[in-house]
Amino acid sequence: MNSGGSGDSGSDSPGGPGGPGGPDGPGGADGAGTPVDDGDQDERPKKKQRSFWKELPILIGIALVLALLIKTFLVQAFSIPSDSMQNTLQEGDRVLVDKLTPWFGSEPERGEVVVFHDPDGWLDGEPTLEPNAVQRVLGWIGLMPSAEEKDLIKRVIGVAGDTVECNGTGPLKVNGKALNEPYVYPGNTPCTVDDTGGQFKVKVPKGKIWVMGDHRQNSLDSRYHQNDANKGMVPVSQAVGRAIVVAWPPTRWSTLPVPDTFDQNLSAAAPGALGLAGAVPLVLWRRRRLLAADGPRVSGSGTAG
Template sequence: MGDVAVGARSEQDGPGERPEEPVRTKESKAKKQQRPFWKELPLLIGVALVLALLIKTFLVQAFSIPSDSMQNTLQRGDRVLVDKLTPWFGAEPERGEVVVFHDPGTWLKDEPTPQPNAVQKVLSWIGLMPSANEKDLIKRVIGVGGDTVECKGDGPVKVNGKPLDEQSYVFEGNTPCSLGIQGQFKVTVPKGKLWVMGDHRQNSADSRYHQDEPGNGFVPVDNVVGRAIVVAWPIDRWSTLPVPDTFGQKGIDKAAAATAPAALGIAGAVPLVLLRRRRLLRTDARV
């Protein structure tokens, strides 16, 4: 018999089988599927911008310190990161926190609005720089709704009758209270408002100096952008911004101290009332 013709089916081949094709390796498939980097770049930039906007809106935002009113805690030119997530869950600012807030209305009326260039506008839009159009301030919360805050002489500042130990953050050489008409006060903070003061007490136009204006120096809680939690720039000044221990002293939270006995009384009375009601029902059933 003659040789099998080239390309003809061998007797060993099953019906319908085709000659084996060269096996493609995973590397060759990956190379074929890879797109050029320049095609991927627009997508990467788009994803980065979306993430930056989400972070700016819901998580954290960078702010620049424009003045010396928070020295030495914060220096002019520092960049701080502000927590914007916590307020979304209903948390309100607490005593001792450093917060960024929108101008209540007249605090920055004499301050000129800077005109940013194109690069600054883009950076502020994605949250890498504060917006030049938003007039924001940064101060420390001294009193919250229901608190009584007072200053007499050169201090100390008292909250609900408890003196604050502010040596750890008040600017060296400053007195806690300023000697002057506006620096001597006793106020009760309305519900939903804050009383704020700068750490550089003799160089801070804070709540004390706006008592004769609409709002009486109080900052609405709704104006608060968030709590400053970290000094992120410059690198050699990196630090956190914790609440000083003096704001956690016993008895400063007058409202909580007053309601605690009442709450305990109610909790103790409920079982007694239920027990008495149960006995009355049994008596009625027997009659």
């Protein structure tokens, strides 16, 4: 019978288990004549990852450098130590101050809330908190307000060339124009009636600003330092930057825009411009007189000829 012989020959056929095309042959599972080596990936050396604890100091160092750069050149946090800017700012508020724009030559403008270094002993006699070591470090890198820096925060009322004045209880005037000041603390008058600085008329020199607190009856601002070296003015060079946001506590979060009252044209006319404005009508009038005087003389000479 040929049935047995055909079965034996089938086991050795090219398509059988032992043949070159079978699963056990050279052309096995991948069908390309090349056996698959499943152990190649296991034999490759694995790259050992660095321990998290070894990377942590590097990450902390980078974070501290970035925080220091941000504090120095971009934004710094400041804590409000008093009520002199109520209700715009409350004691304990944290504000973020823009320190970038001054690097490009920008100077404080009317209506801005600015932080500035103590210009001439304004904070003498004021109690200061002694920070601990952690607070010193965090304050130095800008992660929390610095307790050692003697800085103040007020609103800019006048800039170079402005004349600022207070008569009676107000209103406060800049270059003769009255300011409508809704930010003044409720119950306060824009000007205080006293002999220690509440009544004044000053002209702001170049490179200086005149500042006042929003809590007019509770702010030792430019009005009360007119006898110091700067006559109550704050040198622009002492300005740290403009406060732009109340960042803390979350319930107090708000921006600090320039009030609308400062949108009116408050600029003082330059003396040169005033002189030119006054000279133009005079020149025109004189020219008209000369033309009127020369007219008959010319026509008369023409007739005589």
